[in-house]
Amino acid sequence: MCGFVTFFSNSSISEESKESLRDMRRIIKHRGPTQDGEYMDDHVYLGFKRLSILDLANGLQPFSYKDELEVVFNGEIYNYISLRNELINEGYEFKTKSEVEVIATLYSKLGDKFVEKLRGMFSFIIWDRKKNTLLGGRDPFGIKPFYYIENETGLYIASELKSFHMNPDSTYTEIDEEALHNYLTFQFVPEPNTLLKDVKVLKPGHIIKKELGKKHEIDCYYTIKFNPTPGSKDEKMEEIRKVLEDSVALHMQSEVPVASFLSGGIDSTVVTALAKKHMPDLKTFTIGFERKGYSEIDLAKESADKLGLENISKIISHEEFANELPKIIWHMDEPVADPAAIPLYFIAKEAAKHVTVILSGEGADEVFGGYTIYHEPNSLKMFDYVPGFMKKALKSGASLVPQGTKGKSFIERGCTPMVERYVGNAKIFLDNEKPEILKKCNSKYTIRKAMTDIYDRAEPYDPITKMQFVDFNTWLTGDILVKADRMTMAHALELRVPFLDKEVFRVASKLTPDEKINGHVTKYLLRESFKSELPFLTALDRKKLGYPVPIRLWLKDELYDWAMNIIKDSNADEYINKEVAMKLVEDHRKGPFDLSRKIWTILIFLIWHKIYIEKVTPFLELENKQ
Template identity: 80%
Template sequence: MCGFVTFFSNSTIAEESKESLREMRRTIIHRGPNQDGEYMDDMLYLGFRRLSILDLANGQQPYSYNNELEIVFNGEIYNYIYLRDELIKEGYEFSTNSEVEVLAKLYKHFGEKFVEKLRGMFSFIIWDKVNKVFFGARDPFGIKPFYYVENENGLYVASELKSFHCNEDTTYREIDNEALHNYLTFQFVPEPKTMLKDIKILKPGHTIRKEYGKSHEINCYYSIKFNPTPGSKDEKMEEIRKVIDDSVRLHMQSEVPVASFLSGGIDSTVVTALAKKYKPDLKTFTIGFDRQGYTEIDLAKETADKLGVENISKIITHEDFANELPKIIWHMDEPVADPAAIPLYFIAQEAAKHVTVILSGEGSDEVFGGYTIYHEPNSLKMFNYMPSMVKKILKSGASMIPEGTRGKSFIERGCTPMNERYVGNAKIFLDNEKQTILRNFSSDFTIPRAVKDIYAKAASYDPITQMQFVDFNTWLTGDILVKADRMTMAHSLELRVPFLDKEVFRVASKLTSEEKINGHVTKYLLRESFKSELDLTAIDRKKLGYPVPIRLWLKDELYSWAENIIKESNADQYINKASALKLLEDHRKGPFDLSRKIWTILVFLIWYKIFIENQSPFLEQKEIAVDRN
């Protein structure tokens, strides 16, 4: 895993700009502590930080090819050996075993279309010196980050947004109001927007191209498409076992130590069990909290013992949680209010003491249909037979029922169209609730507007597959993969996700809704595929993820801490402090759990202090005062 900073200038790069570009590169040293490199000519700068994984001796970057190409590359190409062999048949010779040399010769042979052949996680930039073309791409699922800014001076690209704040030419601090509205809905800003108006993200499966004197252009080379196909259950199960095993095998490619995260669920259990086949002395890592009911350590240790692998665990306290939060948000780049990011940060910190590469189960829920909410279309099926007028009357009546009354939510959800009801795994604030929180509330930036284009592309899918498609295009890219990359890279740890593989998705995309959600069982065919191979209770265990006790902490130990963050914030032009404080007090009094709403506000306020007010958590690291029981 690595990181890069690039700049394609519209004119000769000024001497005074060079140090700013180098500072942009230094900011991401955590992404690549093993090697520092740069290439510069009159119009172009490529800066690189390397974390050595493959071809330790010869993988230096930027990589120069035949005085024609200069390349920076972040990620892993899992089929690079196959592609290398194909190029050798075409007469190409290789002087290294590195992936970046394969990329150079693929580009030379196939041109920009070569990106369609890649199987892996990546973002890269190729400077074609002969044709004066600046070309980049991001992997099909968005596993690796790719931020960019184009202004009158040229096109900047960076692996992390924080790099832009080291250069006066790219230090943007104007908040995008629509992005802020969407953040309160999703707990993150859906791509390609960021919270900052002038900084964008290249969408997964897209390329970016710029010629001298012209604006950049963006094109799609890969898009997620589901193709539910009836077929033999046994044949599908065999295909699932084979393709996941092959993906794990490829994801084990490394010249440095590889380990696995292990929770109590099926995803990490399958990955760990298959990885052990290729590395019998595999280490596993688990995290938990010092609150009963908020740890999977015992379950993970039980699974580890049955699999015959070593398990290393770590317990987090609320003091750990609060004191590291500013640093965590700095690493995150953008406000992502998923509490699970914090335990991921700590377990990555522990794992980095032992290994350089870690396997994880991210993506399985989106690929195989693993979220409990995917039961909803089946549970609400009765409403499909009701006339729209009846549903309108029922919904109106339900609105008058007191909050918390049993059945109220069921009626409201059943009488609400899918595209208004489901926007992904997290829906924090409703549109009407934002009016009391946001100073600059606009009725234009609604929840249906945020997902309109996604639902238009998913119109032909069944309801469960529509939900998957929404999560692929929002939750996965904006939350799951952002925290996975940033929290592991904070400790120079490379995270690999075998479920998010083009071949795995090709197989999973053919599953019918019944093969994903069967009765009360999620990921039905995935579980069935490994039942005979893995005699473990984890196969049938419900998903917990990284359970975080913020509901309890915000009532007790962290109440005063949260109150102080709100009161001391200078983000008054965006957030109504009185409303935020009322939410906090209402949560403490009960009976409703408002912790996720409060957490979303708190993360934004801390992010604002760091990135808008420029108060880095590394300048004066002080412990945050918390209440102690």
């Protein structure tokens, strides 16, 4: 919806600093082309870029409340109408119909605790002039971004990391070595860290507070908690239907056009079908590639036809893919080596020609148990009865078996503790592979070290729920939601995710393991809940593709030279062993093993390094001339 930049200075803000702060705001103009605003006093700067969705005429920001508060807010509060009505019944008066006035009024009534009342996706800043206190917060799932730096000059906060590079007092280019190790494992850097040593991310469900003359403090107001509870299947299905219908209805609130992304799977199909009830002429959008097996366009068109909706699709060539990649990585802020980010960028660009708000099915897999890997605890159950010493011997023996041999992976996974085996949907480089590719490899930065805290908090849960908890705290926040926000906001398109809603999660958190994974079926009870609601069932049983990208094939052929040139031309020799990287590309081309994800993870880091560390951004210079 929007973007903001904030600075809480430890001393009076100088004239020189003011212009740098404005540069920080200008660089995120893509997040809000509708309105440009700022507030400034001796110690605080609030800069804002607005994409108008609700109360187009009156929702200007920064928002001043009773000469006491200044507020900037990015996102949507889906229960703001009911909150506003409650406040009116208590005697509060409103001058606008905007969400930001509801936020300010709630804060004036409840203080820091007001954030617990909000249902939506958001990040916000409130400058309390009476208390000389700055309060910031982020939604429970981390849908909206929130970066910050505190140094000797004060506290800087921004919706996108690139803003910090526009100010000499907040520019940091030192790479965090532990974060780089973790990036090679996950294909992203898990929050609250970033690849830059001094830049942090406010974790989901947290608030940050700073008083004048003091360092910031961070507190948690919401945590993800599962509560598997046996109960009536029919009652649970009815509850799922009702809560999702309510969530989609709330997510449809808008004074500008709304559409939906549509693939061939259950998540976007359910969202689209429920959205159609509120907008019969809802447009849908789909992306695909020319390569056979790498497109969901036919499936999406079939679903759209059966729902009686228009479907607009786009096919991407490998040339478009490679040419736009540097700009895509610039928008991403950090290296996220998920190839699915690229088709998302292109379909968002297409959708933005027609609408301002788009619905999507992100989060359904984490909430309802949808990833195929969640079958693993059941398939490996036999190893629960194998003594530890035998597991050690079996794993040692399996390590001697050649890669690709049937049964090798099964034995290795079965004999490896979950805390070492499962780190989320992507596990790119193992610890023993990193010394070869990293110039500065440190053996203390292990996968187990990165995962220990998460698994400690997941201890009470069954294995499937443990995996969900891991994904909520790594994959969802570090990959899925980062690419969803950046790739859509790159085109001033607001993406909304009805599955990532506090009430939807409350209902889904009660599902038992067999209500999530039942035999070979994932998201079992979600599928069962909507069989009678949809006029067709085929989409519910299709294998999930999720924006498949043919990088495995392209790196062998069309993009082979492109990839080799990126490695050769890189100036990141301090971090990456280029000879090893080029050998990976060559070995992938020759086969038989698929090394594309390892190669892609390296390539994305090298391009990111070129843009954010070496400061090579010709695509931006060209754009500014147009």
